[in-house]
Every structure is written in C-alpha cells, then in structure tokens.
Amino acid sequence: MKGLKKQRRVQIIVLALVALTVSTGLIGYALQDGINFFRSPTQVVEDPPRVGEVFRIGGLVEEGSIKRGQSETVSFRVTDTNQTIPVRYTGILPDLFSEGQGMVGTGSMEDGTFIATEILAKHDETYMPAEVIDALKEQGVYQDANTDS
Template sequence: MRHRNRRLATIAAAGTVLVAAVALGLFALRDAVVFFYSPSELASEPPAVGERIRVGGLVAEGSVGDAEDDGFVFVITDGAESVDVTYFGILPDLFREGQGVVAEGRMTQDGRFNAETVLAKHDETYMPPEVAEALREAGTWQGEEDEPGSR
C-alpha cells in the first residue's frame, strides 16, 4: 500500500471511530435528558405517559396529605393550572405549602404525576429559574428581583 493510501485509510478509520464514539455518547445520554414543565405547559402539551420529566411551581395551600403505603399527595400549581403529585419517600425539610418546589418523575395514565424526587427551595429568596419564569408567565410571580432565580 502506498503512503498516500495508508494515510487515507488511517483518516477513514479515525473518522469511523469518532462517529461511533459520538453515537454511543448520545445514546447513553438520551435517558439522562429531563425536560422541565410548568403545570400550564402540562395542561396544554402533555408529555408521553412514562416519560421522565420535571414539574415545578408552588405547593398549593391545603393540598398536602398522606397517601397509601407511607406516601404523600400534594398539588403543584402555577396559579393558572395545577397537577396532582404522588410521592413515596421523605419530603425535604423545607417542603411546605406555598413554597416553590421541583418534582422529577413520570406522568401516569390517569393524569397524576408520580414523583421520584422532590426538591424544595433552599432559602427564603431563591426560586429555581424555570419555576420563577413559569410563574411569571402565568402572572403569579411575586418576587422582588428583576431576573427570576437571581440573588
């Protein structure tokens, strides 16, 4: 094989390996991508049943209760729409009614959201940017700062 053909074969092999590595990386990350929805977005464009998503908003007043099998039920709202959530686990210490929350999990056939993880805001002034933006779009944002989620 001539030097020119050997170089071309090496470049082709390196390109094939690079394409395979990128394809494997994207395939591995496809389940790691989790989209954020506000309750209003869930009502207008519901995701597929079983798709892993995040839902954020405020915990509705008077909505927190106990579920069967040591779980909790509560409602996440953005002022315009709301979504019923079921969570089996220990709720964060800062979780309470009227506070910002982000829950990660999957929608069920009956329209409920089964949360696998519940994240509560970490102090009195912080609101996750996605939740603040969803509340601002729904017209219920009451933060004092100009940018949602900024400190």
C-alpha cells in the same frame, strides 16, 4: 511509494471519522435516559408527555393540598397559578417543603397524576428554582421579593 503513504493516510482519517461517529452515537444513546426536561403544569396540560416519559415539573405547592397517606406517601397539587397537577410522592420530603412554596419534582405521569421519584424544595426563605421563576414569569404572576412596590 508516495501513493501508498497517501492511501494509508486517507485510510487512517476515514477510520478516525468512523470511530468518532460511532462513539458520538453511543454517548448520545447512553445519555438519552438521563435527560429530564422541565415543564410547568400549564405545559403538561397543553402538551401531555408520552407514557413513561421522565421529566421535571415545578411550581408552587397549592395551599391546603398536602395530604399524608399510608406510610411515607404524600399527595399534593403543584400549580403555576394557571393550571394545577396532582402529585404523589413516596419517600421523605425535604425539611423545607411546605404549602405555598416552590418545588421541583422528577418523575412521570400516570393516569393524570404526576408520580414523583424525587422532590426538591427551596433552601431558604427567598430562594425559588430558576425554572419555577421562569414559569411564573410566563404566567405574569411572579413578583421579585427584592423589588419595592
């Protein structure tokens, strides 16, 4: 009788571990399309993404680079002051999107141009996305607006 209870307990534990492993694997597989890594323009140039890989790119919108195209298509360049990547976006840009300001875009590379599916811009005159600040600090060009020179 004791041996049968022990055997049943071991079977339940093994079954629970198998179910946990399978569910963890399925969750990881389902989430892999939703994970978008952030890259600066320098990182994109130094280590080009895989074809069709969706990622986020951020930096400053280069001065004089915004060009309006057919309908809602806009082309511009994003820079981290070290490297520059051309960006094309079809859609309505955020109201606060402008040259010289921080932005983050989600999309993929196609023939050397970042094709954005989403563009995010700063939300007030002092805000810049954390990823953009980190990339600019890495290049040694970020100056905190709150510090006195």
